[in-house]
Amino acid sequence: DAGITQSPRHKVTETGTPVTLRCHQTENHRYMYWYRQDPGHGLRLIHYSYGVKDTDKGEVSDGYSVSRSKTEDFLLTLESATSSQTSVYFCAISWDISYEQYFGPGTRLTVT
């Protein structure tokens, strides 16, 4: 398995509070991604990074921001959590010029 960890694994927070999820990799892969998985929607891309300090938006980026200050860490921030952001969040990584992405174990976030 690729060395990807996500923290926390579970979190319950209240509407309006800020939340930061962390993805850490030990593989030195260039690309990192954040997805959310919801029933009936499959996996949807939130943001991705193609290098340190290089990020771009995905399909469902509204309400989320990301940062990547070093190769191994990719942070996803919900500035003001809403109930619609209750979901399971997955981080993924991929090597240069490779389509195969390798996923972390996920973070289950509940916004009450």
Added chain:
Amino acid sequence: DQQVKQNSPSLSVQEGRISILNCDYTNSMFDYFLWYKKYPAEGPTFLISISSIKDKNEDGRFTVFLNKSAKHLSLHIVPSQPGDSAVYFCAASYSGAGSYQLTFGKGTKLSVIP
């Protein structure tokens, strides 16, 4: 606009028989396709992929078939085993995307009955 479609939310198959999972796509620019398998409470794991220059790719019990004219791909699992019970996601990408973004289908839950 759903570009990758898995029209069967679920599929049940007897152990030892063939499982066939289907996927359709609408974006003719897609040129690389992947299947992922996901168990509950775990992240998806890469299973098998196929480039648009091929029409078949095999890896052990898993074979993916691509029909470009029909914009259709399928995953065959032979023989099916109880451990194959999981949600299977089809994904697609194209080289012009630059960032190798994947577009996923909604998934098909496979149940292999012992």
